[in-house]
Amino acid sequence: MGEEANCNVAMESAAPKENGHTTGGAAAEAKAAAALAEIAVTDAAAVPKPTPPPAAVAVDPRLQGISDAIRVVPHFPKQGIMFNDITPLLLRPGVFKDAVDIFVERYRGMAIAAVAGIEARGFIFGPAIALAIGAKFIPLRKPKKLPGEVISETYVLEYGTDCLQMHVGAIEPGERVLIVDDLVATGGTLCAAIRLLERAGADVVECACLIGLPKFKECTWLHSLQIASERWTDIDKSAVHY
Ligand SMILES: O=P(O)(O)OC[C@H]1O[C@H](OP(=O)(O)OP(=O)(O)O)[C@H](O)[C@@H]1O
Ligand SMILES: Nc1ncnc2[nH]cnc12
Numbered sequence: 493m494g495e496e497a498n499c500n501v502a503m504e505s506a507a508p509k510e511n512g513h514t515t516g517g518a519a520a521e522a523k524a525a526a527a528l529a530e531i532a533v534t535d536a537a538a539v540p541k542p543t544p545p546p547a548a549v550a551v552d553p554r555l556q557g558i559s560d561a562i563r564v565v566p567h568f569p570k571q572g573i574m575f576n577d578i579t580p581l582l583l584r585p586g587v588f589k590d591a592v593d594i595f596v597e598r599y600r601g602m603a604i605a606a607v608a609g610i611e612a613r614g615f616i617f618g619p620a621i622a623l624a625i626g627a628k629f630i631p632l633r634k635p636k637k638l639p640g641e642v643i644s645e646t647y648v649l650e651y652g653t654d655c656l657q658m659h660v661g662a663i664e665p666g667e668r669v670l671i672v673d674d675l676v677a678t679g680g681t682l683c684a685a686i687r688l689l690e691r692a693g694a695d696v697v698e699c700a701c702l703i704g705l706p707k708f709k710e711c712t713w714l715h716s717l718q719i720a721s722e723r724w725t726d727i728d729k730s731a732v733h734y
Contacts, residue, residue: 554590561587576703596624605667613674632656647684656684665693675703
């Protein structure tokens with residue numbers, strides 16, 4: 493439809509125009525020059541214009557800085573693990589802030605009542621996000637750290653098993669919760685956190701983390717910045733499905 497319309501315009505412009513004046517000498521030359529100029533313009537208009545590419549997906553310019561600030565340490569804490577170390581990012585306040593801001597921009601205005609951070613690295617990003625969006629912060633802790641009555645959920649890690657605990661009463665049934673961690677590898681930790689919160693009656697809106705594998709890209713329950721994931725390709729991981 494668009495192409496057809498352009499063609500019609502070009503053909504109409506190319507038709508010679510008659511002004512009724514007699515021609516000859518300088519006047520004829522001037523008219524010829526004008527006609528040539530018109531044809532040149534018309535021909536240019538007749539050349540099909542390349543179809544503009546579909547609007548590129550805007551890449552957040554902050555992501556590169558965040559990715560660059562994460563150090564990958566091979567074979568830590570054991571052989572075969574490519575450890576994604578976020579501590580260099582924490583030494584750079586501007587980049588640290590960028591990471592927090594990206595999540596705040598996503599979750600602000602979503603009526604999130606609580607941010608649940610997973611020990612230990614979810615405690616680094618979670619409280620900052622919670623304060624910025626006006627939500628309470630709930631620590632999901634490793635065993636024997638919380639003094640009150642707890643509910644627990646065990647899970648399998650890339651390098652072992654673990655358990656998450658939460659204080660009974662930290663969440664009210666129906667409250668909208670965002671779960672925050674630094675990284676998703678197998679997804680076991682996040683899935684345990686989801687199970688724990690849902691057992692307590694929470695409405696888990698999403699899980700958010702900086703570092704993730706491409707295989708999690710389509711997960712509706714996870715928003716990962718996909719940072720550093722391309723550097724993990726030598727590790728075979730199987731996603732845990734919630
Ligand atoms: O997707 P998964 O395979 O479950 O792994 C991801 C989890 O592993 C890391 O924590 P870790 O258990 O090493 O604890 P830490 O934060 O106390 O170091 C990371 O911070 C995530 O919580
Ligand atoms: N590759 C990895 N780097 C950092 N923390 C992790 N937790 C689980 N896998 C990890």
